[in-house]
Amino acid sequence: MKKYNSILKYIFVIFAALVITGCVHDDKYDEPNLDDYQxxxxxxxxxxxxxxxxxxxxxxxxxxxxxxxxxxxxxxxxxxxxxxxxxxxxxxxxxxxxxxxxxxxxxxxxxxxxxxxxxxxxxxxxxxxxxxxxxxxxxxxxxxxxxxxxxxxxxxxxxxxxxxxxxxAKIIPKVMTLTQMVSANDNLIGCLIQINNVEFDGRALCTPYAPNSVTVDKTIGEGWDSSANKYLKTAVVRNSGYASFANQIIPGGKGSMVAIFSKYNSTYQMYINRVTDVDMETHKNTSGVIDSYPRLDGVTSNPCQFNASGLTVKTIADVKQLNTTANWTQITGDFYVKAQVVANDATSNLYKYVYVEDATGGLRVNMNKLDLFVDNRFRLGKDVYIKLKGLYLRSVNGEIQLGGLFISGGVQQFGQIEETEIYKHFFDTNTVARPVVPTERTISSLTTADVGRWVKFKDLQFIDSDLGKTYAVGTAATNRTLQDCSGKTILLRTNGLADFGSSDTPKKASATEIEGGKGDVYAIVSIFNGTYQLWITKLSDVDLDDPRCDGSVYTPLPVLYKDDFAAGGFGSDWTTVNVAGAQVWNTSNQGNGTNYYAVMSAPLGSLANEDWLISKTVSLVGKTKAAVSFTTDVRYSGPALQVYATENYTGNPATTTWVALPATLDTNTAAFGDWVSSGNVDLAAFLGKNVRIAFKYTSTSAAAATWEIDDFKIKGQ
Incomplete structure (x- = not known):
């Protein structure tokens, strides 16, 4: 896999972020000098x-x-x-x-x-x-x-x-309606158009045009069907995270938009040239009267401006006290709470929820929206106003949570606040994010009042039986156990979909080995049926650099041999054996930039395949511990990849004695890209011997998966 970028790139990103957030872009630019251009x-x-x-x-x-x-x-x-x-x-x-x-x-x-x-x-x-x-x-x-x-x-x-x-010339935008965005008008794709009497939908309100470096779609609508509570017609406004206006908040009123007309497949979309082409806050009608409000959906004033008039402030402790039923409690009073975001979903270890905290306690808030962390309101350390009326509370396995109701299978259930409702309840305080200060606790001193808090524990370590393991197994949430030097324990729970790296340098929880030392742990305290558990938000929250409680220093198994196929091709370290079918093992970087991986795939309907990818011999002579690890990615249904080891390869897979290895493999056949770590697969049976690892691919004419392998390592000491 790719390695972390240099500190210089990190400094550049921070500098760029300061420039973006510290400057106001009014979209007024100097005219380009064309004197020297053809x-x-x-x-x-x-x-x-x-x-x-x-x-x-x-x-x-x-x-x-x-x-x-x-x-x-x-x-x-x-x-x-x-x-x-x-x-x-x-x-x-x-x-x-x-x-x-x-x-x-x-x-x-x-x-x-x-x-x-x-x-x-x-x-x-x-x-x-x-x-x-x-x-x-x-x-x-x-x-x-x-x-x-x-x-x-x-x-x-x-x-x-x-x-x-x-x-x-001066380009005069062609006036269109969203209703006119049909195939009969595809000849106009590429033209500058103007759409009148439109507004961004509730999901877009109070959010930026786009998060940094990510292109997103926002929806605008025209007309309003009050009986169905939806727009008569919608279209997409596509915004680049690299645009100079990406971090500006989308206007909350109705009005006009000037943009380039386009589409992608059957979805019609628009690209704005500059943010001043969106006039939804100061829009005037033909009589010269500003009529940005009321909106088409009935909202009468700017929905992103918080007004405490008529509201009663509550603390988080007060809010938790409002939960009075075993099922769920609707908050009916005109209340609000001001709290700091102390944990969010930036690494996907938390999924569709954040934790907020004030001096009286912490609280989990569930929202049906991905990437909450890119929203200004939910950035780490930000203070946020929460209007509570209409939201719901429930004790979920002993943890009081704030959320909404939804229908599933015809049954009403407690869960997340719908994305279209978020703007009604969460408001930016427009203050600079503050450092998140943890509450110091020991495992023994925890009480239910700490549930939801960001807490610091000193002098913890993972238990002996967890050493050498990764934070998670596959894509499932996984428990690891932390202990203090008196032997008191607490669970650390990690989402298998968490990625503690970046889009360029992934660091999946299932491919990241836990630290073996002792030190400080920062985490959210949760509870599950009376058992306390912790959730971290980044790897640096677990800082275990000191010797263990017994004074020993844990050393991870050294890597004896590794291959991440970075150069493309297999070279002399790998043997490929084609037993049946026309396809053979190869390497590819498709979808991964410069990151190559081993891949085997057979077209559906082709003859059955059997193909082996066999590693070079690695000596485990003199070793007392050994393991193999790798990552896999699967797409499409077909026979599972088989993983074997042998101490005596004959040159023919059919005459070799193989030992099957219980490796964890990717099971998500619906998509590429969710690489799953095998974990450290024990090679104790081959200590003192030479070992080869083999991957056996099979397919049939009716079932043929694509299997990809990367980050291959044999470790031992």
Whole structure:
């Protein structure tokens, strides 16, 4: 797997975050200087000596798909987009006229900062010879067919797109409705449009346009069906996490939006060029009256502004006292609580909930939304106002939690607050996040009043039988046991889906070995049927660097041999044996950038396969402990991968005596990417011997999975 990035990258990210959050972007930019950039006039193309044929955008889009254009032809168009704010990336959108366009086009370019060469409104000439029309996501686009995809290489942009030396028009957006976003109007994809009398839906309210580095969809709606409590028509506004306005809060009123019209497959979507193109807070009607409120859904004022008028403040201890029934208790009073977020879902160890705390205690809050941590309201250390009326309390296995009700299988149940309701109850205090200060406790001093608190324990260690294990097994939640030096124990519970690394450098809980020393543990205290348990939010919450209670220093098993297939291919360390079928073991980096892995797959309907991947011999002579570990990823249904070991490989799998190994394998056949650690699989039976590890793949004509293997290690001492 990839290693952690350097400290320099970390410093850069922190600096960038400070710049983003510390500056106000008003989307007013200096005009680019085009004096030194190439331009042409229409006379160049109409000169018969140059031999150009003029096409319209419509004619261009009718060219044979995925075939390079051989004719010397050009198209006149006007730039409808701007990538100046970073919301549009490596794409130029054009339309046939600056006002009332009839055709638009998406141009795919392997270049950025296009606004410096082709600012919005520029008249451009598309020299299309050598380019091709392709379709991606149901949208026709112009590009160049290359091994890296259909994009015009940056060095060739100046060979195919020319700005008119004299003409730059004002693009007048074409007024449309969401209802008009149908296939009959797909000719307008790429045009600048204006949608009136629309608003962002409840899920988007009080959230940023996009979290840093993540592209997200937000929904806008028009019309309102009060009987069905939904919009008559919706569409998607797609926002880049790299846009300069990504962290700005979405406006809460209704009004107009100017954006590029697009779609992906059957979903119609829009890209805004700049945030000032969204007018939903100061929007005026035809009479000049500001009518951003009431919203279409009936909300009468800005839903993101907290007002304590008429509300009674409660402490978390007060809130817990409101729980009075064995089933669930609805909060009916006009109450609110102010509390600090002390744990969130940044690593996915907590899932769809956060913990908040004040001086009187802590509380789990359940919400039906992923990635709560990217929301300003739920960032670690932030203070948040919570309007309590209409929410529910329940003791879940002994822990009082705040949430909502939902219907499952026709039965009403207690659980998460729906995403569409979050804006009604949670409000940003607009204050800077404060350090989260833990309450110090010992295992013996814990009481139920500590449940929900962020707590620090000194001088804990994992019990002997847990040493060498990973935090979790597979994707399941797993218990490990911590103890103090007097022998008192407490459970540490870890979600198997937790990732304590980053998207670039994953560190799955099932692939991360626990620390063997003694030290401090920071965690949320929970309880399950009278048994206390802890939940961490990051690996640094477990800081066990000191010698163990008995003075010993635990040393993880040294790695004797490892292969993460980083170079691609197997080399001489691996033997591949094809027993049946046309397919063989290989390596790939598909979907993983530069990270290669071993892979075996057979097309469904092909002949049955049997293929072996066998490691080199590794000596365990003189070793008293040994184990093998690796990670797997499976997709599609088929026979399970089999894992074996042998001390005497004959050169033929059929005549070799194999010992099956009880490794944990991925079981999620529905998706790629959820790598599961095998755990440390004991090789005690091979101590003092030479060992080889083998992976046996089988498939049938009716069932054929894809199996991937990575991070192979044999350890011993």
């Amino acid at each position: 331009c042409r006039t229409a006379s160049y193309y109409t000169d018969s000596q140059n031999g150009y044929e003029k096409w319209t955008l419509s004619q261009l889009k009718l060219q044979t798909q995925s075939v390079a254009i051989t004719k010397k032809a050009y198209v006149e168009a006007y730039v409808s987009s701007s990538d100046e704010t970073g919301n549009i990336y490596k794409t130029l959108y054009v339309q046939d006229n600056p006002e009332n366009p009839t055709e638009g086009l998406t141009i795919s370019l392997d270049a950025v900062s296009l606004y410096t060469k082709f600012p919005q409104g520029s008249k451009v000439y598309l020299d299309v010879q050598g380019l091709a029309i392709t379709t991606y996501g149901g949208v026709k686009q112009l590009g160049k067919i290359t091994p890296a995809g259909t994009r015009v290489p940056e060095k060739e942009v100046n060979m195919h797109i020319f700005r008119d030396c004299n003409v730059r």
